[in-house]
Amino acid sequence: NNSLKDKRRGKIDRSLIDMFVLHELLQLCAKRRSLLVGKSCHGLAIHFGLVTDTVTCNILINLYTKCGRNDCARHVFDAMLARSIVSWNTMIAGYTQSGEDVQALKLFQRMHREGRQLTKFTLSSTICACAAKYAINECKQLHAIAIKLALDSNSFVGTAILDVYAKCNMIKDACWVFEKMPDKTLVTWSSLFAGYVQNGLHEEALCLFRNAQREGVKLTEFTLSAIISACASLALKIEGTQLHAVIVKCGFHGNFFVAASLVDVYARCGQIEKSYALFAYMEQKNVVIWNAMIAGFSRHAHSWEAMILFEKMHQLGIFPNEVTYLSMLSVCSHAGLVEEGRHYFNLLMSDRTVEPNVLHYSCMVDVLGRSGKTDEAWELIHKMPFEPTASMWGSLLGSCRNHNNSGLARIAAEQLFQLEPDNGGNHVLLSNVYAASGNWENVLMARKYLKDSGAKKEMGRSWIEAKGKIHVFVVGERKHPAITDIYNKLEEIYHDMRKFAH
Structure with missing residues (x-):
């Protein structure tokens, strides 16, 4: 000094x-x-x-x-x-840490061509660059090099490979790498937790969490945040509450990401009051926590509360990000608030700190479509600077069905058939549009095309947690062991609804 x-x-x-x-x-x-x-x-x-x-x-x-x-x-x-090995490794690591992933990969290729010695630090830094740019082919080649050099079992290299596979939706390969690693670090476990959650495998994430507890793996805020997200997605109220207690005990309740996950899990489990109480109790809140609360209000159709929260963010000088705008557009979509939806969309377009993406446009298409402005929604699709997605065309097709616009429905359906040729649900939706307009000839044609194409409609599923177990139900299921009791209860509910004029 x-x-x-x-x-x-x-x-x-x-x-x-x-x-x-x-x-x-x-x-x-x-x-x-x-x-x-x-x-x-x-x-x-x-x-x-x-x-x-x-x-x-x-x-x-x-x-x-x-x-x-x-x-x-x-x-x-x-x-x-x-140049020594340290020179190459430091330069590659510098590029990776600053997000210059292409430069990192190019320098590695040059290093490899010159026959330089590759170490665990070289490979782990370069593989991290692959993770950042989702370069799965390059990662596979690096994985092969790691196996050839007997470095694949190293915790740094193995964790980096696992992370790339998980981010690129190759979760089976990520699990294979995980199982082959002799020494699993805390980062290794956390990477697989996050991978399961990112790929929607929430039950597998919880199962892995139980294994980690049995093996005495230390809990971190990152691990707990991922597991709470899994509980939120499965609406597991009891597990979510237990994890909240663990978080308080470990002293992680002040972490922004953990706090946001807790706000989310209570909202998803139907406890919006508890979610808001937790939110209000926090002395310090970043934009992630505000987003979690706004999303919770959106999920419970509390549109005005979400709007008040958005205005309060502005007053406190907390700038909205792309997730905030997405939540607000979703609020307007579900509540049928067209003018408010236009307002938030225009705010987004004028906000120079946020880059609009295809999800924002998709939400705005849904806002317009749900309110019957299907032609305006179609016009927005054609004007936007992105390629329309299947979900966007599906939203427009559903709106056309609800508002009896069979002409535009056919255009949307044709686009969907190109993007999702194996999804039979799109054919069924189009035939329902024709049926609603009384065009029975086209109904038969749509059904025939569905049969001839071999496309299948995926069965709808729902689940509920009862007495510590998750029960899954499939649409039209007849083989459930309690099917008689289920239908009797449904009949009872139906008669009660009729009695109260619902």
């Missing part, structure tokens, strides 16, 4: 400057992200002829990458007369 102060004051004696003192200064600058002083030290290194030393250059590369100046780091790297 005194050395750094002396350097800043320009009082350091040149006779005292040697390689080791300079290294200490540069490392201290890297630790403190002090770019200006680091550049001065770089100047001293040039003046005293130390830039030909490999170790000095490696420390300079580390300094510049830590300070976010990969251009300066690359200049030092390219000027080196002799």
Whole structure:
């Protein structure tokens, strides 16, 4: 510290400057992200002829990458007369950490072509770059190299490979990598937890969580956040409440992501009051927590509460992000609030800090379609700067059915048939549109096309938790062991509804 102060004051004696003192200064600058002083030290290194030393250059590369100046780091790297493994690894890691994934991959390819020795640090950094850009083919090649070098069982390399496979929806491959790893770190377990949740395999995530507890794996805020998300998706109220107690016990309740997950799980389990009480109790809230609460109100059709919350965000100086706008458009869609939907969509378009994506347009199409403005929804699809998705055309087709627009329904259906040729539900939906308009000839044609194409409609499913077990029901199911009791109860509910004029 005194050395750094002396350097800043320009009082350091040149006779005292040697390689080791300079290294200490540069490392201290890297630790403190002090770019200006680091550049001065770089100047001293040039003046005293130390830039030909490999170790000095490696420390300079580390300094510049830590300070976010990969251009300066690359200049030092390219000027080196002799590069060590550390030089290559530091430069690749710098690119990966700053999100310059293409540059990281290119440098790795050059390193490999030159026959340089590859280490666990080289592979793990490069594979992380693949994860960031979802480069599954490159990851498979790196996985093969790791196996060839017997580095695939290393915890750093294995976790990085697992993470790429999970992010690219190759969860079976991720599990295979996980099982093959002899030493699983906390990050390894967390990566697979997150992978299961991201791929919608919530029951598998909970099963893995129980295994982790049995093996004595330490809980982290990241692990708990992922598991609470799984409970939220399955609407597991009891497990969610138990995890809340664990979070308080571990002292993670102040973590923003954990807090947001708790707000979400209570809202999804039908406890919107408890969700809001938890939200209101928090002294500090970031945009993620606000988004979770707005989404909770949206899910419970509390549209005005969501709008009030949005306005309060503005008043407190918390800027909405893409998720916030998506939640607000979803609120307007479900509540049939067309003008309010236009308002939030226009706010999004004028907000220079948020980039509209295809989901925002899809939500706005749904807002217009549900209110009967199907032609306007179709016009928006054609004007947007994205390729329309299957869900977007499906939303328009459903709106055309509800508002009896068979002409536009056919256009939407044709697009859907191209995007989802094996989804029989689209054919059924189109035939229902024709049936609603009394066009029975086209109904027969749609049904015949469905039969001839071999496409199948996926059966609808629902589930409920009762006495600690999850019971799954399929539409039209007749083989359930309690089917008689189920239909008797439904008949009883139906008569009660009729009695109260519902």
